[in-house]
Amino acid sequence: MAKVLAKFVCTSCGYQASKPLGRCPNCQAWNSFEEEAPSPVPARGSRGGAYGAVSGGKLTALSGVGRREEPRTSSGIPELDRVLGGGLVAGGVTLIGGEPGIGKSTLLLQVADRVARSGTVLYVAGEESLEQIRLRADRLGVTADIQLTRDTRAEHIAALMAEHKPALCIVDSIQTVTVEGEGAPGGVAQVRDGTAMLTRAAKETGTATVLVGHVTKDGTVAGPKVMEHIVDTTVFLETVGSFRLLRSVKNRFGQAGELGVFEMRGEGLIAVENPSAAFLAERPVGVPGSVVGATVDGQRPMLLEVQALASKTPYPNARRVVVGLDPRRVDVVLAVLERRLDLTLGGLDIYVNLAGGLKVLDPGLDLAIALAVYSAVVGRAMPGNVAVFGEVGLAGEVRSTQASMRRAEEAGRAGYTRLVVPPGLDGHSGVKSVEEAVGQVWRSG
Numbered sequence: 480m481a482k483v484l485a486k487f488v489c490t491s492c493g494y495q496a497s498k499p500l501g502r503c504p505n506c507q508a509w510n511s512f513e514e515e516a517p518s519p520v521p522a523r524g525s526r527g528g529a530y531g532a533v534s535g536g537k538l539t540a541l542s543g544v545g546r547r548e549e550p551r552t553s554s555g556i557p558e559l560d561r562v563l564g565g566g567l568v569a570g571g572v573t574l575i576g577g578e579p580g581i582g583k584s585t586l587l588l589q590v591a592d593r594v595a596r597s598g599t600v601l602y603v604a605g606e607e608s609l610e611q612i613r614l615r616a617d618r619l620g621v622t623a624d625i626q627l628t629r630d631t632r633a634e635h636i637a638a639l640m641a642e643h644k645p646a647l648c649i650v651d652s653i654q655t656v657t658v659e660g661e662g663a664p665g666g667v668a669q670v671r672d673g674t675a676m677l678t679r680a681a682k683e684t685g686t687a688t689v690l691v692g693h694v695t696k697d698g699t700v701a702g703p704k705v706m707e708h709i710v711d712t713t714v715f716l717e718t719v720g721s722f723r724l725l726r727s728v729k730n731r732f733g734q735a736g737e738l739g740v741f742e743m744r745g746e747g748l749i750a751v752e753n754p755s756a757a758f759l760a761e762r763p764v765g766v767p768g769s770v771v772g773a774t775v776d777g778q779r780p781m782l783l784e785v786q787a788l789a790s791k792t793p794y795p796n797a798r799r800v801v802v803g804l805d806p807r808r809v810d811v812v813l814a815v816l817e818r819r820l821d822l823t824l825g826g827l828d829i830y831v832n833l834a835g836g837l838k839v840l841d842p843g844l845d846l847a848i849a850l851a852v853y854s855a856v857v858g859r860a861m862p863g864n865v866a867v868f869g870e871v872g873l874a875g876e877v878r879s880t881q882a883s884m885r886r887a888e889e890a891g892r893a894g895y896t897r898l899v900v901p902p903g904l905d906g907h908s909g910v911k912s913v914e915e916a917v918g919q920v921w922r923s924g
Contacts, residue, residue: 555593564733577716595623598646605655720836736777768855772847803833819875843880
């Protein structure tokens with residue numbers, strides 16, 4: 480007789496256990512285990528040999544496989560096309576995650592409006608009524624005729640895709656999709672099997688499909704991790720100050736790590752075509768401690784303001800406060816300044832901030848941090864036309880960074896005529912050390 484094995488799965492991360500656990504050993508979530516429908520295990524005698532008497536399938540040589548470029552459709556929003564690697568792929572499945580109210584549904588309704596002008600768009604509304612979607616559409620100025628449904632059964636959605644073959648299908652959200660006989664909506668089995676069924680339907684019909692996913696308290700997409708492996712592309716929408724950043728973390732049809740910048744307004748999410756100008760718009764000019772650093776977030780070069788402030792400490796131990804940067808790298812840079820430039824920092828509280836609310840762990844901002852702290856301590860402002868990038872080593876040397884040419888080109892487009900950069904960059908005289916960088920910046924001051 481076949482045995483039946485019970486299985487318990489964590490609803491946060493998909494970790495499996497033979498019994499329910501109070502706390503998940505993988506993601507540390509409490510009381511997150513649910514029992515999954517048991518599957519029968521065939522008895523030993525019925526397996527028909529070591530491999531169940533199953534013959535191997537057909538083999539295909541790589542040299543015999545043809546080359547094919549996947550057809551793409553523009554979303555109508557250039558920043559989104561950039562993140563997706565050029566547009567929506569026919570038959571591709573994209574998972575978009577983000578906190579509640581961040582603008583996922585708003586962005587997708589804007590995309591649906593643009594795509595529906597040249598093809599059919601199916602919008603599965605699992606969390607809102609059709610009247611609520613109509614109100615948002617009126618606010619966003621949507622004029623295209625989008626096909627709406629409240630039916631969230633995966634089998635019915637797949638049937639609609641097969642019948643109408645829409646250019647785009649939007650499912651908001653995947654946690655509301657149900658599969659017959661798989662338990663409560665939002666459970667691990669429901670989310671996993673629903674994603675697999677819709678992905679299979681997208682491949683068979685050639686429909687570009689976008690799934691909206693809930694996120695957990697630590698910012699990851701809720702549900703089993705296998706869901707992110709099933710889809711082709713995973714992107715996250717996050718809030719940074721007054722901006723929304725759309726970042727790709729997986730892309731089978733393009734380069735992962737691409738970044739799109741948006742601003743939330745009354746008419747919807749508006750693309751920010753020049754993020755450098757947006758992040759530097761409020762930068763004070765002629766103030767000590769302010770330096771423009773060139774960085775690369777994902778694959779996108781940007782100019783950001785690194786700020787530093789030094790003040791006498793009233794405490795026995797001086798404070799070091801870092802916002803938006805790697806505190807350990809800042810400690811290294813401060814140690815280099817003390818040792819190589821004889822800059823006395825022991826009695827000073829040092830505050831270092833990356834303006835704009837971004838969090839960047841780029842070692843290429845080391846030189847900008849060093850010059851900002853030096854400027855704040857000595858009370859001399861940086862010239863207004865200088866941009867900086869470079870990694871600082873323990874010997875005080877300035878090292879090259881990734882995407883140096885793209886950083887330099889971005890600084891040139893923004894109007895910064897003087898660059899303090901590592902040696903070896905074509906067309907620029909680089910600096911070999913922090914001491915040389917300080918001398919080059921203030922050589923005329």
